[in-house]
Amino acid sequence: MNNEKIAIIGAGLSGTLLAITMAQRGYDVVVYEKRDDMRKVSMSAGRSINLALSPRGMLGLDLAGIRQEIMGQCIPMPGRMVHPLAQEAFFQSYSGRKGEAINSVSRGGLNISLLNKAETFPNLKMHFNHTCTHVVLEKGVAHFKHEKTGMAIETKADIIIGTDGSGSALRKSMMEKTADLLFNYSQHFLSHGYKELSINPSDKGGFKLEKHALHIWPRGSFMIIALPNLDGSFTVTMFHPYEGEWGFNQLTTRERVEEFFQQFYPELIAFMPDYVDEFFNNPTGNLGTVKCFPWQAYGKALLMGDAAHAIVPFYGQGMNASFEDVRVFNELLDENAGNWEVIFNKFQKSRAENTNAIADLAIDNFYEMRDRVDDADFIMKRKIEMQLEYTYPDYYSKYSLVTFRADVPYARAMAQGRAQDEMLLSWCKGGTPSLNLDEMYTQLMQLANETSYVH
Amino acid sequence: MNNEKIAIIGAGLSGTLLAITMAQRGYDVVVYEKRDDMRKVSMSAGRSINLALSPRGMLGLDLAGIRQEIMGQCIPMPGRMVHPLAQEAFFQSYSGRKGEAINSVSRGGLNISLLNKAETFPNLKMHFNHTCTHVVLEKGVAHFKHEKTGMAIETKADIIIGTDGSGSALRKSMMEKTADLLFNYSQHFLSHGYKELSINPSDKGGFKLEKHALHIWPRGSFMIIALPNLDGSFTVTMFHPYEGEWGFNQLTTRERVEEFFQQFYPELIAFMPDYVDEFFNNPTGNLGTVKCFPWQAYGKALLMGDAAHAIVPFYGQGMNASFEDVRVFNELLDENAGNWEVIFNKFQKSRAENTNAIADLAIDNFYEMRDRVDDADFIMKRKIEMQLEYTYPDYYSKYSLVTFRADVPYARAMAQGRAQDEMLLSWCKGGTPSLNLDEMYTQLMQLANETSYVH
Numbered sequence: 001m002n003n004e005k006i007a008i009i010g011a012g013l014s015g016t017l018l019a020i021t022m023a024q025r026g027y028d029v030v031v032y033e034k035r036d037d038m039r040k041v042s043m044s045a046g047r048s049i050n051l052a053l054s055p056r057g058m059l060g061l062d063l064a065g066i067r068q069e070i071m072g073q074c075i076p077m078p079g080r081m082v083h084p085l086a087q088e089a090f091f092q093s094y095s096g097r098k099g100e101a102i103n104s105v106s107r108g109g110l111n112i113s114l115l116n117k118a119e120t121f122p123n124l125k126m127h128f129n130h131t132c133t134h135v136v137l138e139k140g141v142a143h144f145k146h147e148k149t150g151m152a153i154e155t156k157a158d159i160i161i162g163t164d165g166s167g168s169a170l171r172k173s174m175m176e177k178t179a180d181l182l183f184n185y186s187q188h189f190l191s192h193g194y195k196e197l198s199i200n201p202s203d204k205g206g207f208k209l210e211k212h213a214l215h216i217w218p219r220g221s222f223m224i225i226a227l228p229n230l231d232g233s234f235t236v237t238m239f240h241p242y243e244g245e246w247g248f249n250q251l252t253t254r255e256r257v258e259e260f261f262q263q264f265y266p267e268l269i270a271f272m273p274d275y276v277d278e279f280f281n282n283p284t285g286n287l288g289t290v291k292c293f294p295w296q297a298y299g300k301a302l303l304m305g306d307a308a309h310a311i312v313p314f315y316g317q318g319m320n321a322s323f324e325d326v327r328v329f330n331e332l333l334d335e336n337a338g339n340w341e342v343i344f345n346k347f348q349k350s351r352a353e354n355t356n357a358i359a360d361l362a363i364d365n366f367y368e369m370r371d372r373v374d375d376a377d378f379i380m381k382r383k384i385e386m387q388l389e390y391t392y393p394d395y396y397s398k399y400s401l402v403t404f405r406a407d408v409p410y411a412r413a414m415a416q417g418r419a420q421d422e423m424l425l426s427w428c429k430g431g432t433p434s435l436n437l438d439e440m441y442t443q444l445m446q447l448a449n450e451t452s453y454v455h
Numbered sequence: 456m457n458n459e460k461i462a463i464i465g466a467g468l469s470g471t472l473l474a475i476t477m478a479q480r481g482y483d484v485v486v487y488e489k490r491d492d493m494r495k496v497s498m499s500a501g502r503s504i505n506l507a508l509s510p511r512g513m514l515g516l517d518l519a520g521i522r523q524e525i526m527g528q529c530i531p532m533p534g535r536m537v538h539p540l541a542q543e544a545f546f547q548s549y550s551g552r553k554g555e556a557i558n559s560v561s562r563g564g565l566n567i568s569l570l571n572k573a574e575t576f577p578n579l580k581m582h583f584n585h586t587c588t589h590v591v592l593e594k595g596v597a598h599f600k601h602e603k604t605g606m607a608i609e610t611k612a613d614i615i616i617g618t619d620g621s622g623s624a625l626r627k628s629m630m631e632k633t634a635d636l637l638f639n640y641s642q643h644f645l646s647h648g649y650k651e652l653s654i655n656p657s658d659k660g661g662f663k664l665e666k667h668a669l670h671i672w673p674r675g676s677f678m679i680i681a682l683p684n685l686d687g688s689f690t691v692t693m694f695h696p697y698e699g700e701w702g703f704n705q706l707t708t709r710e711r712v713e714e715f716f717q718q719f720y721p722e723l724i725a726f727m728p729d730y731v732d733e734f735f736n737n738p739t740g741n742l743g744t745v746k747c748f749p750w751q752a753y754g755k756a757l758l759m760g761d762a763a764h765a766i767v768p769f770y771g772q773g774m775n776a777s778f779e780d781v782r783v784f785n786e787l788l789d790e791n792a793g794n795w796e797v798i799f800n801k802f803q804k805s806r807a808e809n810t811n812a813i814a815d816l817a818i819d820n821f822y823e824m825r826d827r828v829d830d831a832d833f834i835m836k837r838k839i840e841m842q843l844e845y846t847y848p849d850y851y852s853k854y855s856l857v858t859f860r861a862d863v864p865y866a867r868a869m870a871q872g873r874a875q876d877e878m879l880l881s882w883c884k885g886g887t888p889s890l891n892l893d894e895m896y897t898q899l900m901q902l903a904n905e906t907s908y909v910h
Contacts, residue, residue, distance in 0.1 A: 182646075
């Protein structure tokens with residue numbers, strides 16, 4: 001047993017998973033969470049967000065031994081159901097291999113499973129309603145305010161890890177040490193925000209749309225998506241510009257919202273009888289990307305998960321990337337136990353490179369999803385990729401490299417995937433490619449081998 | 456006369472120039488500066504930094520009517536004196552046209568001239584020792600702490616402009632409104648810092664090195680530069696990596712510093728008898744680039760100068776870019792007087808594009824200065840450019856477009872200049888170009904016309 005004390009700020013998905021793995025290693029683990037215990041109090045804002053779980057995330061769950069439990073709460077989505085305006089919907093498979101799917105899972109349900117698991121460790125304590133106000137990085141001291149009593153609390157730990165999300169208090173304390181840490185930082189927002197709506201289950205409790213799909217209504221400069229929930233409902237998300245003729249800023253009256261939906265999403269209206277109320281009751285969220293470096297300070301404090309790399313949701317990889325952080329951190333602990341300086345430096349170097357890549361891929365995918373999924377050459381390209389993956393299971397599309405190959409780092413998946421896409425699209429310009437499938441496979445595999453990738 | 460109140464945070468170079476121009480327009484102007492009045496108290500840290508004044512900056516000084524006064528305090532530098540290791544120094548002209556030079560000027564002297572001018576306006580008040588703590592953006596209220604009394608002061612203004620430098624308090628208040636403003640922000644640091652040293656005048660009060668030049672000792676991954684001062688001294692700046700065999704982090708003993716200078720800058724030792732003391736007494740500064748957007752909040756507050764766009768010093772354009780901000784702002788006031796929303800929006804759009812460009816050019820120039828100025832193909836390229844500018848005065852190199860063409864926006868100078876550089880370097884690879892000067896001129900002018908530049 002190791003009696004070093006590890007303080008973790010944030011008991012969201014990655015903080016709780018991290019806490020479990022640190023407790024397994026025998027550390028003295030204390031977790032501070034600003035919200036109340038979600039198992040006792042219903043989640044704020046009533047937004048039952050669901051997420052897409054894929055293999056990188058599952059490897060994280062394996063560390064906690066709860067993959068099977070969580071998979072039982074998932075709905076597999078083997079592809080996208082694309083709903084063009086005034087045309088029939090069609091299905092785009094995510095993979096040509098059998099059994100590969102992403103999995104719709106409730107954020108709340110998953111978090112609760114992790115919290116329940118965490119509670120089983122005698123060397124893991126959890127403190128809810130503790131909001132981190134600042135961290136004295138050099139000393140390894142974190143300060144909190146109790147949300148109910150207003151009391152100030154401080155804790156000293158050997159290591160403090162901030163898994164406190166995109167608005168991280170630990171990261172803000174690093175920002176205040178900019179000159180000393182040479183703290184590189186960026187935050188960038190899309191000119192689009194998002195708003196959640198919902199499709200209720202049918203009267204008989206069934207799904208009003210295909211259950212096993214991620215639904216997309218692409219409309220060029222904006223889109224709606226929907227993910228299935230176990231109870232037969234769908235969580236619907238509008239990704240929508242703030243400005244412009246139909247922007248959020250213009251959708252200020254019931255009439256205008258109805259006019260907008262009738263024009264752009266007419267078939268959705270029947271599924272969402274309360275959509276106008278929901279539109280005005282639900283908040284509008286921002287879509288930001290946060291990158292920073294370094295992730296560690298003075299060998300005492302470390303950022304992980306969204307606190308280090310908040311990304312937009314369009315590749316369905318936010319949670320998966322954060323769980324991968326936890327896995328890589330544990331691998332580095334295996335190799336360098338006790339040597340925090342080495343662990344922190346290797347961790348931030350490897351993870352920053354790869355999470356920068358998934359951040360960029362996620363932004364690319366926004367444009368692809370809202371504007372390209374119903375283009376003729378894009379459809380042709382996806383069709384060929386499905387045939388390739390079906391016929392030659394060792395071929396992986398960019399999407400598959402990112403989503404289904406947990407053994408391929410994101411940075412490599414990006415480099416190889418982009419090169420493949422360029423080659424495929426050049427073949428698809430202006431109709432059916434002149435090469436046969438075998439010729440395409442040979443050239444793509446050669447390209448994959450050649451793709452320069454400097455680790 | 457206009458009785459709107461304009462509060463300006465920061466009485467540095469751009470803040471004071473801005474204040475003068477606003478006072479000329481009849482606004483009720485109040486300037487708050489955190490430091491003491493530099494005319495009464497000698498400047499902190501004793502660092503007599505000099506800067507390079509070029510035409511964009513001079514146009515700013517014209518607004519205050521002090522160009523002639525300032526030019527009298529300048530030393531023209533028509534080119535670089537390059538000092539390769541163990542080889543003879545050589546001169547690289549900045550321009551092939553006669554009379555084009557950048558001008559070494561003391562930051563302190565220039566700031567004092569501006570403060571003296573500002574004091575002549577009855578409708579312009581200056582408050583020193585006022586440190587801005589935060590700004591309530593929506594209300595146009597700025598809060599200050601008096602550095603000597605500790606007293607809290609607040610002021611309400613119609614417009615608040617932050618010219619409070621790279622660590623801007625106004626920008627931090629905008630950062631706290633990230634979600635509301637969709638505030639995009641980045642700060643990035645070079646892995647190099649800087650340290651100032653000095654060459655004293657000769658015993659007879661003369662210059663120990665060529666007076667009319669910016670001196671560079673390029674050493675591949677680091678360099679030293681020196682700019683002349685009126686008193687015969689030179690301000691010497693080491694641009695140097697933090698890490699590595701010879702990094703700042705390794706130069707921790709007198710012996711190690713002496714060993715380093717003997718190996719890399721042996722000819723400088725004779726000029727700087729106290730360099731080891733200076734090395735240990737003077738602080739090490741960071742080299743950061745700050746970009747952000749928007750620059751305005753709620754039509755009440757606006758960022759300008761380094762507060763909006765801190766850049767590294769390698770193009771000698773920091774002050775010039777900030778004075779250009781003031782000029783463009785005044786042009787927009789002429790065209791849209793009283794309509795702050797239009798002025799702010801046009802200002803931030805135009806200036807962000809152009810200051811992003813000079814930020815990137817300044818980083819490019821770091822690599823060029825430390826590593827390229829003594830390369831054979833680079834020397835050949837500069838020689839051809841000088842011949843071109845001498846023979847065809849309407850040809851402008853990238854350096855000349857940025858430095859001497861105040862009528863060409865930075866973004867355009869970057870696009871056109873980079874295209875020209877690429878063409879020139881392709882000709883210079885492997886020795887003397889096969890084209891004659893006239894052919895090169897024709898192709899370059901055609902390129903300049905074609906350079907796509909989306910405004």
